[in-house]
Amino acid sequence: MSTAIVGEGRGDVADRATAGFRQRYGTEPAGRWAAPGRVNLIGEHTDYNDGFVLPFALPLRTVVAAAPGPDGRWTVWSELDDEPVEFGAEAADEPGRVDGWAAYVAGVVWALRAAGLDVPGARLAIASDVPVGSGLSSSAAIESAVLAALVDLGGLDLPTERWPRLAQRAENDYVGAPTGIMDQSAVIRGVQGHALFLDCRTEEVEQIPFDLDAAGLAVLVVDSRAPHRHADGEYAARRRSCERAAATLGVAALRDVPTADLDAALARLDDEETRRRVRHVVTEDQRVLDTVALLRAGRVRDIGPLLTASHASMRDDFEITVPEVDTAVEAALTAGAHGARMTGGGFGGCVLALVDVDAADTVARAVADAYAERGFAAPGTLTVQPAGGVTRM
Numbered sequence: 001m002s003t004a005i006v007g008e009g010r011g012d013v014a015d016r017a018t019a020g021f022r023q024r025y026g027t028e029p030a031g032r033w034a035a036p037g038r039v040n041l042i043g044e045h046t047d048y049n050d051g052f053v054l055p056f057a058l059p060l061r062t063v064v065a066a067a068p069g070p071d072g073r074w075t076v077w078s079e080l081d082d083e084p085v086e087f088g089a090e091a092a093d094e095p096g097r098v099d100g101w102a103a104y105v106a107g108v109v110w111a112l113r114a115a116g117l118d119v120p121g122a123r124l125a126i127a128s129d130v131p132v133g134s135g136l137s138s139s140a141a142i143e144s145a146v147l148a149a150l151v152d153l154g155g156l157d158l159p160t161e162r163w164p165r166l167a168q169r170a171e172n173d174y175v176g177a178p179t180g181i182m183d184q185s186a187v188i189r190g191v192q193g194h195a196l197f198l199d200c201r202t203e204e205v206e207q208i209p210f211d212l213d214a215a216g217l218a219v220l221v222v223d224s225r226a227p228h229r230h231a232d233g234e235y236a237a238r239r240r241s242c243e244r245a246a247a248t249l250g251v252a253a254l255r256d257v258p259t260a261d262l263d264a265a266l267a268r269l270d271d272e273e274t275r276r277r278v279r280h281v282v283t284e285d286q287r288v289l290d291t292v293a294l295l296r297a298g299r300v301r302d303i304g305p306l307l308t309a310s311h312a313s314m315r316d317d318f319e320i321t322v323p324e325v326d327t328a329v330e331a332a333l334t335a336g337a338h339g340a341r342m343t344g345g346g347f348g349g350c351v352l353a354l355v356d357v358d359a360a361d362t363v364a365r366a367v368a369d370a371y372a373e374r375g376f377a378a379p380g381t382l383t384v385q386p387a388g389g390v391t392r393m
């Protein structure tokens, strides 16, 4: 049988952060800041190609309880690891000096300082319901909650529109993961009941109503629990391949290849693998635009085939799926899902399925049965609604 994505009996995440703060520092936090995880409805590996994405924030949150620190240094405790990590400006200013989960915190301090802001020293305690390593952006959630805390504690003059780029810089340049702007944007700019239509070149945003209840639908998220297989190296390789293809085609990014010109562009590339990569990105951008058009017209159920086509493209052209996610998608579709696809960077992580509300349990069970048959570890499942982005609680 499937199991809940979030561990049961752990108590409220905000209470855990507060309790951790009190226990670790012996005082009350000055405040608590919460940032969600995200799923991407559609638009995979399009963000670093300057294209379009349509993610939404999840009701699962990471909470940071924080207060100014006594000596201009940063001390961070996380329930992931009982040992707190402490660092000063010298470590924050040198990417890579702080590693492990605390690098996401040091990276934010670094990005804020690199932007010329006077970041206050702080004590932080972090608790999270966003599972780590499931492709639901636990790292963007930490970055964004810490960013919000430091901006507030320091009274920093930093409009929210600039937050996603700064959080992304923390991840790219301090942690060293060459990701795009999607995750931080979803986590920071998400609005309840909406999917975030983001143009990753201009950073223009449109909140697209995504009212699942009104349509009698649910989004079922399935954690494939597939062990990550070289995900970081493969992600970077896909990115390099797209950048090389754009250079060959003489465009700034693959977003500049119009769907109507795809065949002509493919004919100018001389290896089959690169052609498949480009075909994924160009068709995926178009699928995002088509999904947005259907949602604007209130035709939520009709986006199903686009989700499924996105999965096929990731499986066959971009080659970023693994047997566990393919099995989950196939089982969900066979059990009646309107559409299903892997969400996130790939090589494991989560699948989302668009289902009738009253079919969610049947679909979850069908996926669990298919996993048992194939000898895979039981998947995690959760039905979700689009939630709001980062806030002070």
Ligand code: GAF
Pocket (backbone or CB within 6 Å): 040, 043, 044, 045, 046, 047, 048, 179, 180, 181, 182, 183, 344, 345, 346
């Ligand atoms: C990961 C990255 F962090 C995002 O920037 C995006 O590229 C995604 O993979 C794939 O769409 O989540």
